[in-house]
Amino acid sequence: FADALAGRFGSVEMHETRAPGDAARMARELAIAGHDVVAAAGGDGTISEVADGLLTFAAHPAPAPALAVMPAGTGNDFARCFGVPHDAESCVRAILDSPPRRIDAGRVTFVDDAGRLASRHFVSVASLGVSGKIDRVVNAATSKRRGRLSGKALFFFHTLRELLRYRFRDVSIRVDGGEPVAARIVLVAVANNPAFGGGMVIAPDARPDDGLLDIVIVRGMSRLSMMRDLRLIYSAGHRALPSCTFLSGRSVTVAPADGSGDAATLLDIDGESPGRIPATFDMLEGALTLRGSTG
Secondary structure, eight states: OHHHHHHHHSSOOOOOOOSTTHHHHHHHHHHHTTOSEEEEEEOHHHHHHHHHHHHHHTTSSSOOOEEEEEEOSSOOHHHHHTTOOSSHHHHHHHHHHSOOEEEEEEEEEEEETTSOEEEEEESSEEEEEHHHHHHHHHHTSOHHHHHHSOHHHHHHHHHHHHHHHOOOEEEEEEETTOOOEEEEEEEEEEESSSOBTTTBOSOTTOOTTSSOEEEEEEEOOOHHHHHHHHHHHTTTGGGGOTTEEEEEESEEEEEETTSSOOTTSBEEETTBOOEEEEEEEEEEEEEEEEESOOO
């Protein structure tokens, strides 16, 4: 990507992340410096961090820079949703030539691993349950294993393994301040885009510019049935499963059913797991400008 950018722009200034939070901090600094476009080269977690930095800056009077994406990660679900080319030359050309597109984003308020109240933005899917645990084991996978397995295979392998281990959680789900829905769950997804986890189409009806969050509740059934049905998520075939409920709204709150703290129900925010429930997810309509979308 650096060579492709240099071929179009001459000199290129690159900022390499070394720790969680670096991408968000760098994006804010670039926004403050007055740049028009900030490009994220990486996977869904890096893209989400950069978007978080831009959306945090957007609280200031000045407009935030546009977000551009260069897919170079494990899952690349965000880039796939918007038809961002994987080829470096085609990707840079799309950033330059494709019209800017306004898209929605989400904000989740939650409890971090230190027990403090925290907030993060997301651009694709935030979820809770087994997905949070999967995030942690996938992100801790060795570079050797990442080299042997594709992103889709890596997520699929760890999803199967964690489903065998996961203990279902009792939660209360409230959408737009309505009556709470009680459920024993393996997963609750709050989606702005359809896919996560390396191509799992968890929320087939989600659209990134409709002003709504799509909520998918996957209730805990037998582990055998869940493993059998897992493949259906890749083709959106889980629509017909009695274990799945599909809702939509602009604000979602998920808490332990007994009202207590629950350190075991982990969050997934665009492929990263920074904390746990209770959590509130809010829609930010038209909050970002995206460059490079061809889909």
